[in-house]
Amino acid sequence: MDPMAEWIADQSARQPDLPRSGRPWLGVHYACAGVYGRVIQDRSGTCYYTTCPRCSKRCTIRVGSGGTSNRMFTVSCSALGG
Numbered sequence: 001m002d003p004m005a006e007w008i009a010d011q012s013a014r015q016p017d018l019p020r021s022g023r024p025w026l027g028v029h030y031a032c033a034g035v036y037g038r039v040i041q042d043r044s045g046t047c048y049y050t051t052c053p054r055c056s057k058r059c060t061i062r063v064g065s066g067g068t069s070n071r072m073f074t075v076s077c078s079a080l081g082g
């Protein structure tokens, strides 16, 4: 089962928070949909999988040593292709 992002409908609700699972997460801005979301880390601990709430395109955010330290990503569907 794919991990599902937990959507935050209200942007004002963007507060640092831990998911019930205790796994780390990233804040994501979906430029396509104009909303913010929260993506829970994959079990592997190396990826974050998310799906655009508007057009259902899939996006994979990879993390790792030497990777970005950003905690907020912008997902632009037009740049994902497919």
Ligand SMILES: [Zn+2]
Binding pocket: 032, 033, 052, 053, 054, 055, 056, 057, 077
């Ligand atoms: Zn989209």
